[in-house]
Amino acid sequence: MTHRLTRKRLFRSLRHGxxxxxxxxxxxxxxxPRVPKTQTQALAPVADTxxxxxxxxxxxxxxxxxxxxxxxxxxxxxxxxxxxxxxxxHSLDLQYYxxxxxxxxxxxxxRLLAAADRGVRVRLLVDDAVNGDANDLLRDLATHPxxxxxxxxxxxTLNPSLPSKIAQFALxxxxxxxxxxxxxxxxxxxxAVIGGRNIGDPYFDAAEQGNFRDLDVLAIGPVVHExxxxxxxxxxxxxxxxxxALAQQPSTAEVAVARSKLLQxxxxxxxSDYAQALLDNLPEGPSAxxxxxxxxxxxxxxxxxxxxVEVQHDDPALRIGPRLRxxxxxxxxxxxxxxxxxxxxxxxxxxxxxxxxxxxSVNILTNSLASTDEPAVHVxxxxxxxxxxxxxxxxxxxxxxxxxxxPATAGGTSAGDSLHAKAAVxxxxxxxxxxxxxxxxSKLLNTEMGVIIDCPELARDAHAYFTAATAPGVSFSVSxxxxxxxxxLVWRARDQGEPVTLEHEPGPTxxxxxxxALIKLLPIEGLL
Numbered sequence: 001m002t003h004r005l006t007r008k009r010l011f012r013s014l015r016h017g018x019x020x021x022x023x024x025x026x027x028x029x030x031x032x033p034r035v036p037k038t039q040t041q042a043l044a045p046v047a048d049t050x051x052x053x054x055x056x057x058x059x060x061x062x063x064x065x066x067x068x069x070x071x072x073x074x075x076x077x078x079x080x081x082x083x084x085x086x087x088x089x090h091s092l093d094l095q096y097y098x099x100x101x102x103x104x105x106x107x108x109x110x111r112l113l114a115a116a117d118r119g120v121r122v123r124l125l126v127d128d129a130v131n132g133d134a135n136d137l138l139r140d141l142a143t144h145p146x147x148x149x150x151x152x153x154x155x156x157t158l159n160p161s162l163p164s165k166i167a168q169f170a171l172x173x174x175x176x177x178x179x180x181x182x183x184x185x186x187x188x189x190x191x192a193v194i195g196g197r198n199i200g201d202p203y204f205d206a207a208e209q210g211n212f213r214d215l216d217v218l219a220i221g222p223v224v225h226e227x228x229x230x231x232x233x234x235x236x237x238x239x240x241x242x243x244x245a246l247a248q249q250p251s252t253a254e255v256a257v258a259r260s261k262l263l264q265x266x267x268x269x270x271x272s273d274y275a276q277a278l279l280d281n282l283p284e285g286p287s288a289x290x291x292x293x294x295x296x297x298x299x300x301x302x303x304x305x306x307x308x309v310e311v312q313h314d315d316p317a318l319r320i321g322p323r324l325r326x327x328x329x330x331x332x333x334x335x336x337x338x339x340x341x342x343x344x345x346x347x348x349x350x351x352x353x354x355x356x357x358x359x360x361s362v363n364i365l366t367n368s369l370a371s372t373d374e375p376a377v378h379v380x381x382x383x384x385x386x387x388x389x390x391x392x393x394x395x396x397x398x399x400x401x402x403x404x405x406x407p408a409t410a411g412g413t414s415a416g417d418s419l420h421a422k423a424a425v426x427x428x429x430x431x432x433x434x435x436x437x438x439x440x441x442s443k444l445l446n447t448e449m450g451v452i453i454d455c456p457e458l459a460r461d462a463h464a465y466f467t468a469a470t471a472p473g474v475s476f477s478v479s480x481x482x483x484x485x486x487x488x489l490v491w492r493a494r495d496q497g498e499p500v501t502l503e504h505e506p507g508p509t510x511x512x513x514x515x516x517a518l519i520k521l522l523p524i525e526g527l528l
Contacts, residue, residue, distance in 0.1 A: 031175070031310070032153050032238065035245040039236045040148075042228035043091040043121065045189030051087050054291060055190045059221045066221030067294030068453060069287050070433075070461050074205035075278040077197055077216055078104055080288035084187040085111040087289075088120045093186040093231045095125045097179065097435070100200030101134035103269055108199055109137055110266040113259065116146035125235055127180040128154035135159050135243070140250055140258040142243050150240040152180040153309050158247035177527070178309035180234065181446040183435045184227050191288065192219045192227045194301075194451050195433050196422045203420070206274055210373065212420035213398070215338070215465065217433045218287050220294065223451055226301035230449060237306035297455025302434070304447040314444055321443050324424070324432055325351075327452060331426045334361045336466045340419040342366040343380035343439040343525060344388070353391030361394070364438075365470050366419065368397035368491075369516065370507025373418045377439065379519045385489060389480035396470040396477055399493060399506075419469075422450070425462045430454055433462075441527060472499075476506060 047056045058067060071077050085092060085108065092115055099105055116122050126138060128151040135151070135158050142149040151158075153175065155168055169176055185193040195216030197203040205211045219227070234240060250258070269275055284290060302320040316322050328335055328351075335355060342364065344352065352362050372378045389395060398419045424432040434450015436442045453459075469475060472494040481490045491502040508516075 032241055033156060033245065034238065035241060037150075037240075037242050037245075040123070041232050042093060042186075042189060046090060049087070049089050049188075052089070052188060052190050055220050058294060062221065062296045064222065064298070065296045066219055066223040066299040066453070067296050068299070068455065068458050069218045069294060070458065070465065071193065071195065071216040071218055071287055072465055073281065074203070074211070074214070075281045076286050077193075077214070078107075078204040078206075079278055079282060079286035080218060081108060081185055081193060081199075082111055083286050083288040084185065084191060084193070085115050088115050088187045089118075090120060090188050091186075092120055092122045092188075093125075093184075093228065093235075094123070094199075095180075095182050095184045095231055095234060096199050097127045097181045097183060098130060098198035098200055099124070099126045099134055099138065100131070100198070101137045102201045102206075103265070103274075104201050104204045104206050105134060105199050106137070106262055106265045107269050109141060110262040112147065113141065113144060113262060116144045120146065122147040123231075123235060124149045125152060125180075125231070125240060126150075127152045129179045132159070135247075137258075139243050139247055140255055143250065143255050149243040150235065151243055151246065152234065152241075153178065153239045154241050154246055156246075158243065174312060175309070177445060179446045180239075180306075180309070181435050181442065182230075182234065182303065182449040184231060184449065186224065186227055186231060189224060189228060190220060192224045193217070193288075194219060194227060194449070196420050196435055211417050213417050213469070215421035215423050215433055217451060217453075219299070219451065221296075221299075223299045223301050230301060230303040233303075234306045234447075239306055239309055295455050295458040295461070297453050297458060299451055299453040299455075301449070301451050303449035306447060308447050319443070320434075320436065320448055320450065324436070324450075324452065327426050327430050327432065328355065328424075331355060331360045333359075333427050334425075335363070335427075336425040336463060337362075337364045337438060338366075338419070338421045338423045338466060338469070339364070339438040340367050340372070340421070341374060341377040341381075341437040341439045341441075343377060343441075344384050345440060345525070346384075348438070349384045349387050349391070352388060352393050356392035362392070363394045363396070363466070363470070364388075365396040365398065365466065365475065368399060368476055368507060369505050369512065371398045371400040371418050375512065375516050376519045376522075376524065379516055380439070380525050383525075385478065386480055386487070389478065389489075390487075394477075396475045397491070398469070398475050423462060423465075425459050425466060428459045428463060429456050431459050431462045440525060445527070476502075 047053050112122050138149045141147050193216050197214045197216055201207040202212045203214055302323050304320055305318040308318045355362050369378050400417045422434055422436055431453045432450055436448035442448050476491040476493050479490050480487050491506050493500045
């Protein structure tokens with residue numbers, strides 16, 4: 001876990017360095033390496049398995065609508081993906097920002113390999129930003145004749161050294177600073193998992209420290225076809241490069257060793273205390289394996305165009321922000337927003353304040369400085385707390401371990417949980433779940449995706465999730481209080497049922513405070 005987060009923070013540091021390098025060196029924009037590749041499309045769904053026939057019957061009974069289930073629990077999120085891989089008969093299409101080479105990443109890799117052995121076509125598209133040694137795992141998977149792996153907007157070679165990365169950023173910073181942040185898992189064209197989770201231990205509550213609280217939706221119906229179209233657009237884009245074009249092919253012996261090790265790891269995982277806890281937490285099985293109630297509604301899959309990483313200016317036609325804003329614009333009563341990284345900027349701040357001034361209750365949950373894994377992003381957010389609160393917006397900040405001080409760790413994450421879910425609920429009717437943070441990086445630099453759903457029942461479930469996540473035992477309620485000289489921030493919560501009021505930023509150590517103070521001096525808000 002610490003290793004992955006260290007790489008994540010390193011990459012963010014490289015991005016910051018790229019900005020300064022671009023200012024000094026006037027670095028030019030470049031394109032990803034161009035190599036021959038085959039254009040492929042999603043396979044049409046075929047109802048030739050029990051699972052497919054069940055889903056087809058459900059979809060046929062609700063013409064034009066899509067069915068959804070919120071996936072809130074980490075064990076459910078992991079086992080649902082395992083079940084989908086194990087039940088797949090024809091195709092698996094996966095698109096992720098991170099596919100880690102850790103316990104859960106290797107488990108899912110082994111299940112993909114087992115599916116491919118059954119004849120399932122596997123297409124795996126992963127961003128080439130922070131995966132590190134996972135790229136070797138992806139390269140080994142790609143030697144299977146039924147598995148193809150492509151890296152999105154990659155470095156010029158697989159696993160470049162740190163000096164090579166720095167050099168590439170100096171020359172290609174504008175390109176490499178734009179990343180694919182999309183997350184989807186599509187099985188047989190019948191069912192999809194869409195949301196905030198990457199593939200890796202922290203997203204499934206399997207890391208020793210620094211796990212993420214996250215959110216997905218399990219989807220069936222027409223929206224799955226839209227997700228397939230989005231996957232195809234990215235898969236066939238110029239920025240998606242076959243992994244074999246970036247590295248020498250491993251030998252047959254090396255692949256055999258890697259396959260054997262994956263199987264051993266999967267068996268060890270199945271016998272672990274964590275695996276037993278998964279089963280204990282899901283006595284009725286994971287969501288993807290249950291034939292119980294779906295929540296139905298009209299839905300649209302929204303995704304940035306893959307061309308967003310190629311342009312050097314903001315083109316609203318290429319991004320999903322305007323479509324999500326249309327839903328917010330129509331709000332009459334209440335907007336709940338969950339975003340781990342919240343940097344609204346002046347325009348975004350004024351937008352939320354304007355909503356409150358026309359009678360809409362705006363409630364936003366994000367990370368506290370104690371829980372965030374990205375202190376630089378918290379610096380960007382902290383600049384807008386006071387104007388947001390003064391304008392009537394309600395702010396909540398996650399507490400990673402209620403009642404206990406949170407030290408900074410070597411990897412940069414909090415000692416407890418961090419918020420990673422990205423969602424919104426509008427007027428107890430509309431729900432958004434996806435990969436997009438409310439920050440400038442998601443808006444202008446990264447590509448993002450999600451689903452907008454018109455379903456009051458699902459909205460009630462999502463609102464209940466928000467209410468639980470903002471309860472005073474697990475989050476701070478932040479307010480702006482008048483003082484003798486000027487207004488000041490106050491954090492309120494409850495510890496063991498007793499009210500707690502703090503008039504200073506809760507949780508971090510002196511080291512973290514110094515780090516934040518130094519970051520405030522850097523002109524990096526547009527990169528956050």
